[in-house]
Amino acid sequence: MSVICLKDYKKCGFEVESCELYFELFEEFVIVTNTMEINKLDAQEKHIKLDSQELELLEVYLNDLKLNDTRYDIQEESFTVYNVPNSFSLKIKNKLYPQNNTELEGLYKSGSIFCTQNEPEGFRRITPYLDRPDIMSVFTTTIVADKERYPVLLGNGNKQSSHDLADGRHEVTWFDPHPKPSYLFAIVAGDLGVISDEFITASQTKVELNIYCDKGAESKCFFAMKSLKDAMIWDEQKYGREYDLDVYNIVAVDSFNMGAMENKGLNIFNSHYVLADEDKATDADFMGIQSVIAHEYFHNWTGNRITCCDWFELTLKEGLTVFRDQCFSADLNSQEVQRIEDVKGLRERQFVEDASPMAHPIQPDSYISINNFYTSTVYEKGAEVIRMLHTLLGESRFREAMDLYFKTFDGRAVRTGDFLWAMSEVDKEKRVDFTQFKRWYHQSGTPILEVKDSFCDGVYTLDLKQVVPNKVDEIKQEPFYFPLKVGLIGSDGKEIKEEMLVVSKEEESFVFEGLEAKPYLSINRGFSAPIIIKQEKNEYAFLMKHDKDSFVKYESAQSFALETTEKLMESAELDAEFLNSFGYVLDLDVELSYKALLLELPSISSLMQRQKVVDFTPIYKAKERLEREIATEFKEKLLDIYRLHHKPKNKELDTVSVGERALKNRALRLLSSLESREVIDLAYKQYQESLTMTDRVVALDVLENITSHEGGLALDDFYERYKDDTLVMNKYFSIIAASQREGVLLRVIASQDDEVYDKRVPNLVRSLVGVFAKNYKYFHAADGSGYAFVADKIIEIDKINAQMASGLASAFKIYNRLNQNNKNLIKKELECVISTHSLSKNTYEIISKILK
Ligand code: B3K
Numbered sequence: 087m088s089v090i091c092l093k094d095y096k097k098c099g100f101e102v103e104s105c106e107l108y109f110e111l112f113e114e115f116v117i118v119t120n121t122m123e124i125n126k127l128d129a130q131e132k133h134i135k136l137d138s139q140e141l142e143l144l145e146v147y148l149n150d151l152k153l154n155d156t157r158y159d160i161q162e163e164s165f166t167v168y169n170v171p172n173s174f175s176l177k178i179k180n181k182l183y184p185q186n187n188t189e190l191e192g193l194y195k196s197g198s199i200f201c202t203q204n205e206p207e208g209f210r211r212i213t214p215y216l217d218r219p220d221i222m223s224v225f226t227t228t229i230v231a232d233k234e235r236y237p238v239l240l241g242n243g244n245k246q247s248s249h250d251l252a253d254g255r256h257e258v259t260w261f262d263p264h265p266k267p268s269y270l271f272a273i274v275a276g277d278l279g280v281i282s283d284e285f286i287t288a289s290q291t292k293v294e295l296n297i298y299c300d301k302g303a304e305s306k307c308f309f310a311m312k313s314l315k316d317a318m319i320w321d322e323q324k325y326g327r328e329y330d331l332d333v334y335n336i337v338a339v340d341s342f343n344m345g346a347m348e349n350k351g352l353n354i355f356n357s358h359y360v361l362a363d364e365d366k367a368t369d370a371d372f373m374g375i376q377s378v379i380a381h382e383y384f385h386n387w388t389g390n391r392i393t394c395c396d397w398f399e400l401t402l403k404e405g406l407t408v409f410r411d412q413c414f415s416a417d418l419n420s421q422e423v424q425r426i427e428d429v430k431g432l433r434e435r436q437f438v439e440d441a442s443p444m445a446h447p448i449q450p451d452s453y454i455s456i457n458n459f460y461t462s463t464v465y466e467k468g469a470e471v472i473r474m475l476h477t478l479l480g481e482s483r484f485r486e487a488m489d490l491y492f493k494t495f496d497g498r499a500v501r502t503g504d505f506l507w508a509m510s511e512v513d514k515e516k517r518v519d520f521t522q523f524k525r526w527y528h529q530s531g532t533p534i535l536e537v538k539d540s541f542c543d544g545v546y547t548l549d550l551k552q553v554v555p556n557k558v559d560e561i562k563q564e565p566f567y568f569p570l571k572v573g574l575i576g577s578d579g580k581e582i583k584e585e586m587l588v589v590s591k592e593e594e595s596f597v598f599e600g601l602e603a604k605p606y607l608s609i610n611r612g613f614s615a616p617i618i619i620k621q622e623k624n625e626y627a628f629l630m631k632h633d634k635d636s637f638v639k640y641e642s643a644q645s646f647a648l649e650t651t652e653k654l655m656e657s658a659e660l661d662a663e664f665l666n667s668f669g670y671v672l673d674l675d676v677e678l679s680y681k682a683l684l685l686e687l688p689s690i691s692s693l694m695q696r697q698k699v700v701d702f703t704p705i706y707k708a709k710e711r712l713e714r715e716i717a718t719e720f721k722e723k724l725l726d727i728y729r730l731h732h733k734p735k736n737k738e739l740d741t742v743s744v745g746e747r748a749l750k751n752r753a754l755r756l757l758s759s760l761e762s763r764e765v766i767d768l769a770y771k772q773y774q775e776s777l778t779m780t781d782r783v784v785a786l787d788v789l790e791n792i793t794s795h796e797g798g799l800a801l802d803d804f805y806e807r808y809k810d811d812t813l814v815m816n817k818y819f820s821i822i823a824a825s826q827r828e829g830v831l832l833r834v835i836a837s838q839d840d841e842v843y844d845k846r847v848p849n850l851v852r853s854l855v856g857v858f859a860k861n862y863k864y865f866h867a868a869d870g871s872g873y874a875f876v877a878d879k880i881i882e883i884d885k886i887n888a889q890m891a892s893g894l895a896s897a898f899k900i901y902n903r904l905n906q907n908n909k910n911l912i913k914k915e916l917e918c919v920i921s922t923h924s925l926s927k928n929t930y931e932i933i934s935k936i937l938k
C-alpha cells in the first residue's frame with residue numbers, strides 16, 4: 087500500500103481557473119459533464135494528470151476538439167491528458183451509478199435523495215479533477231432531473247437560474263463566487279420538505295436560511311434553525327465574521343458516514359444532527375445539534391474561506407473549528423459543564439488513541455488513507471492546542487491574531503505554520519516561545535507531569551517533571567511548552583492566589599514566597615493543558631470542598647473515585663473519607679447539571695487507562711461494588727434528590743429543566759445498583775410517564791440492566807412506539823449492544839435480522855456493532871466470541887463501506903494494553919482480517935498499525 091508523506095508535498099503545476107459542471111440525473115445512472123479552464127503554472131509539465139476513481143469515461147474535448155483515446159489514458163485512480171498547451175479548456179463527460187455507491191463518498195443516494203460527500207477525496211469519484219485542497223476554483227453547477235421526483239435541486243453558492251424542460255424535467259444553475267477546493271463541492275436532488283427563515287448580517291445583508299429534510303420531518307428542524315442563527319450572531323460578535331452568500335442551505339440525510347459536512351453554502355448533515363423534538367431526542371442530542379450546526383457554520387471562515395494546503399494540515403481547520411464550537415456552546419449554555427464535557431470526551435477518546443499504536447501528532451507526518459485521520463487527536467487535541475494559545479496570549483491578543491489570520495490568508499490554502507505566524511505577530515510581550523510550542527504539532531502522546539511540593543520558611547516550592555512518551559516508533563520526544571494554571575488555597579479554604587505558570591523544561595521548579603503555612607495546591611485549573619498530572623500526595627477531599635475552580639473540583643471527585651475503585655480492586659475496605667466527600671457533594675447547592683457531573687463515577691475506560699495490563703473483570707467488579715456501597719449508604723438522600731427533581735411532564739430545554747433531568751437520572755442510575763423492587767418500580771414508572779426521550783431512554787437503560795421482566799416489557803414497548811423512526815431505533819440498538827446483562831452478543835447478532843436494521847446505514851451499524859465494540863465486558867469476553875463477531879463484521883462491511891469498517895477496526899486499538907489471553911485472541915482475529923482478499927487500504931492501515 088502506498089504511503090503519502092508530509093515531506094513529499096509538491097505544488098501543483100496547473101491551476102483550475104473555473105469549473106463548470108453539468109449533472110444529468112436519471113434513475114439508473116448520472117451523466118456528468120465537466121468543463122474546466124486550466125492554466126499551466128510550471129512550463130515543464132507536458133501532460134496533465136487528474137485524480138479519478140473508478141470512473142466510466144464517455145468523451146473528452148480539449149479546446150472543443152474531441153480527443154481520441156491515444157491522447158489520454160484512464161486508470162483506476164488517474165486520468166491523464168497528453169501534451170496540453172499553456173492554457174486550455176478541458177471538457178470531460180463521464181457516467182456514474184450513484185444508486186450502487188455504498189461507500190457514501192462522491193455522489194450517492196440516501197434513500198431517494200441524491201447527495202454528495204467529497205471531503206477529503208470524494209470529488210474524484212464524480213469527475214476527473216485536481217482533487218487536492220490547494221487547488222481552488224470557481225464552480226458553476228447545473229443540475230437536470232425529473233421535476234416530480236426531484237423538485238429540489240441544490241448546489242453551492244447562489245441560485246443563478248432555473249427553468250422547466252421537456253419531458254417533465256427541469257434544470258437549476260448555481261454559481262459560487264468564492265474560489266474553493268473540490269472537497270467543498272456539493273449537490274443535492276430530492277423531493278424534500280423544508281423550513282425557511284432569514285438572517286440579517288451586521289452589515290445589513292439579508293441571508294435566506296433553509297433546512298431541508300424528508301417530508302413530514304419539518305417540525306423537527308426548528309431547534310437546528312435556532313442554533314444556526316445563534317451561531318451566525320456569535321461569529322459576528324466574537325470574531326467579526328459575517329456570512330458571505332445570499333443563501334445558506336442545510337440538508338439532512340439518513341445515510342452519512344460522519345456527522346456533517348461544511349460544503350460551501352450547502353451543508354449536508356447526518357439527520358441525527360438536525361432532526362429533534364423532545365419526544366424523540368435527548369437533551370444530549372439537542373446539545374449535539376447545537377454544536378455540530380455551529381461547527382459547520384464556523385467552517386465557513388475557518389476551513390472554507392481559508393483552507394488547508396494539503397491534508398496534513400487538517401487540524402488547521404478542524405482543531406480551530408472545534409475550539410470555536412466549544413466556546414460557542416460554553417457561551418450559550420454552561421461554561422463549567424461544557425469544559426468538563428470537552429475534557430471527558432478528550433480523555434475517553436484522544437488519550438486512549440494517544441496511548442495506542444495509532445497515536446499520531448495533530449499534524450500527522452504520513453498516511454495510507456487520509457480518511458483514517460479524522461481523529462480525536464486532529465480534532466479534539468487540536469482544539470486543546472488552540473485553547474493553550476488562547477490561554478497564553480489572552481482573549482484580546484488571540485482575537486487580534488485571528489483578525490490578522492483572516493485578513494492575511496483569506497481566499498488561500500495555508501498551513502498551520504501560517505496560523506502560528508499570525509499568533510506570534512501579535513505576541514508583542516513575547517510571552518510565547520513558538521519554536522518550542524510547535525512541538526504540539528509534531529509530537530504524539532500525552533505528557534505526564536510529575537508534581538512534588540514542599541514548604542520551608544514561608545516558601546512553597548513546586549517541583550515539576552515532564553515525562554514525555556516516545557513516539558510510536560520509539561523515537562525520543564522533547565519536552566512540551568504549556569500554560570499551567572495553579573491556585574494556592576489556605577487551610578481555611580480561602581484562595582491565596584492564582585497564577586498561570588509556563589512550563590517548558592523537562593524538570594523545573596516554581597517558588598511562591600511569603601506564605602504563612604503550606605498551602606493546598608489546585609493544579610491544571612480549567613484543564614489548561616492536555617496532560618496527565620501525577621502527584622505524590624493528593625488532597626481530594628479538601629479540594630472537592632474548597633476549590634473555586636469548577637474543573638479541579640470535578641477532577642478531584644473523579645480522581646478520588648478512581649483511586650478508591652483501584653483500592654477496591656485489591657479488595658481493600660472502602661475509604662470512609664471518600665464516602666464523606668461523596669455525601670458532601672450530594673448536599674452541594676450548585677448548578678444541577680454540574681452537580682450531576684460531580685456525582686458521576688469514573689468510566690470503565692478511565693479505569694482501564696490507568697492499568698498497566700488490562701483485565702476488565704476486576705475493573706467491573708470494583709466499580710460495581712463502589713456503586714452498590716454508595717447507593718446503600720446514601721439511598722435516602724438519592725431518593726430525595728430523585729423525588730425533588732423528577733418532573734415527568736416537563737419537556738422544557740432551559741438550564742434548570744435539563745439540570746433537573748441530569749441530576750435525578752444520575753440518582754436513578756446510582757440507585758439502580760441496588761437492583762431493588764423500589765428502584766425497578768421507579769424506573770418503570772419513569773419510563774411510562776415521562777414525556778422526554780431523555781427520561782425514557784435512561785429509564786429503559788436502567789431497566790435493561792437490572793431486570794429481564796420490566797426491562798423486556800419496556801424494550802418491547804419502545805420498539806413498538808418507535809419502529810418507524812430510524813433515529814430513535816439507533817437508541818434501541820445501542821441499549822441492547824451496551825447492556826451488561828448476559829447473552830448480549832446473541833441479542834446483537836439477532837438484531838441484525840431486525841427489519842429496521844440495515845448494514846448500509848452507518849448510524850445503525852455504529853449503534854449496534856460500534857456500541858458493542860465499546861461494551862468492554864462482552865467485547866473482551868474471555869472466550870473471544872466478541873472479537874470474532876466484530877472481526878467478521880469488519881470483513882463484511884469493508885466490502886460495502888471502507889470508512890465504516892476501519893472505524894470498527896479501531897476498537898481493537900487497546901490491544902497492546904491487554905492481558906496475554908485477550909491479546910492472543912485478538913491477534914488471531916486481526917490476522918484473519920488483514921489477510922482478507924482485497925481489503926480496503928483504510929482497514930489495512932488501522933489493523934497493520936495495531937498488529938505491528
Ligand atoms: N469536515 C467534515 C469531516 C469530513 C470527514 C471525512 N471523512 C466535517 C467536519 O469536521 O466538520
Ligand code: ZN
Pocket residue numbers: 381385403404407
Ligand atoms: Zn470540522
